[in-house]
Amino acid sequence: MVEPAPAQVSDSPPPGSRKGxxxxxxxxxxxxxxxxxxxxxxxxxxxxxxxxxxxxxxVVGDPITAAMGGRMTAEQINERKEAAGLNRPILTQYWEYLSGLMRGDFGRSADNREISEVITVYGAATLELVFWSLLIAFAIGIPLGRYAATHRDRPADVVLRLFAILAYAAPVFFVGLLLKLLFSVKLGWLPGSGRASTNVELALQNVSPKTNIMIIDAFLYGDIGYIGDVLKHAILPSFALGMLTAGVFLRLVRINLLQTLRSGSVEAARARGLSARVVTGRHAFKNALIPVVTVMGMYIAVHLGGSVLTETTFEWKGLGYQLAEYLKARDFIAVQGIVAFVALLVAVMSFVVDVVVSIIDPRVRF
Known part of the structure; x- marks a missing residue:
């Protein structure tokens, strides 16, 4: 007669014990x-x-010559370079640039505008666009990812996986142009450019305090029609950018939910007789959202740095739109300042994501 194997006792101490x-x-x-x-x-x-x-x-050359070459004489360009300190040794320029960054000075554009002011004004517009696009990404990507995982290898799952691949792989400017052609040009339901109508933008210039976030300024102004106009202008660019992120969220939620459903804790919950809905919602779904938090943090940093294609397609005057304008004008000092801001933002957001993940995921080890 074969003796039964002895029951395995977990080495993990109870939470309330001294060891715990x-x-x-x-x-x-x-x-x-x-x-x-x-x-x-x-x-x-x-x-x-x-x-x-x-x-x-x-490396690309002298920024003053690149921006003003052909529009100024050699003497005028040399005067500009002297005033900007570009005739000094490269290491001296580098040290002065780092010193300025530590004081919050990102330099000045060719039209003598402070880059920090450009970041404040146009960055608010990009922040607004990122907010709307993330709402759309959450509303579409997370429920569809959960549905695909709970209907694995069925026709609905196959369709949703194809949708996720197309949403992620389709160029955002191409999706934006299709949306404009259909809903703005052909059907005439939605505006295809700008953040608001001209009269609304002019009226909101007088709002105090002005946030440069159009929807907040419209609420502060207190006109329902203006709020509706701002929301209508945000729909198409938000969908164009949000669909890209929705495809990423859908695939992440599906893959991680499938892995979590095969874990020991979920199997134990099933053994206790809990329904599939409770097991998925209470035990598996929360863990599947942890990678989404990580990706979301980095997507916010990247999009805040300038969703160039989306903003250019819809003439949404945010940081990406302004960066494209500076590139066309060959204003490399302005480009350098904006890109430096993006670099700092990505570094900070990476830290914030690590903090959030380490707090919400007890499985993380250090």
């Missing part, structure tokens, strides 16, 4: 050390990115 409390303290200490290291790495990461941007901009 010691383990929790140890994890908090490890988390604190990890976050301190990540915080300290922001500075060298941002420095490397900013340094690469600075020297790459110098």
């Amino acid at each position: 409390r010691a383990g929790a303290r140890s994890r908090r200490a490890a988390l604190a050390r990890y976050l301190l290291v990540r915080l300290a790495l922001i500075v060298p990461t941002a420095w490397i990115l900013v340094t690469v941007v600075f020297f790459l901009m110098r």
Whole structure:
């Protein structure tokens, strides 16, 4: 007669025991050390990115000559270069540039406008666009990803996977042009460019305090018609940008939900007699959203840095639109300032994502 195998006892101490409390303290200490290291790495990461941007901009040539060549005489260009300090040694320029960044000075454009002001004004427009596009991405990508995972290998799952691939792979400017042709040109339902109608934009210039976020300014103005006009202008560019992110969210939620549904904790929940809806919603779905949080943080950083194609397609005057204008004008100092801001933003958002994931996911080890 074969004796039954002895039951395996978990080595994990109960949460309320002395060992459990010691383990929790140890994890908090490890988390604190990890976050301190990540915080300290922001500075060298941002420095490397900013340094690469600075020297790459110098490789393409003198920014004053590039921006003003053919429109000014050699003497006028030389005067501009002297005033901007571009005749000094490259390392001197580099040190002055880093010193300015530490004071929040990203330089000046060719039309003598502070880049920090450009970032504040046009960055608010991009922030608004990113907000609307993320709402659309969440509303489409997460429910469809959950549905695809719970209907694995069925026709609906196949269709949704194809949709996710197309949404992710389709060029955002192509999707934007299709949306404009259909809903703006052919059907005439929605405006195809701008952030608001001309009369609305002029009226909202007088709002106080002015946030440069059009929907907030419209609420502050207090006109329902203006709010509706701003929302109508946001629909097409938000869908064009949101569909790209929705495809990413759909695939992430589907893959991670399938993995979570095969985990031991979910199998144990099923063994206790819980329904499939409860198992999916209460035990598996929350864990499947953790990678979405990670991707969302980085997508916010990238989109805030300038959704160039979307903003250019819809003439949405945000940071990406302005960056494209500076590139066309060959204003490399302005381009350098905006790209440096994006580099700093990506470094900070990377740290924020690490903090959020380490807090919401107890499985993370340090």
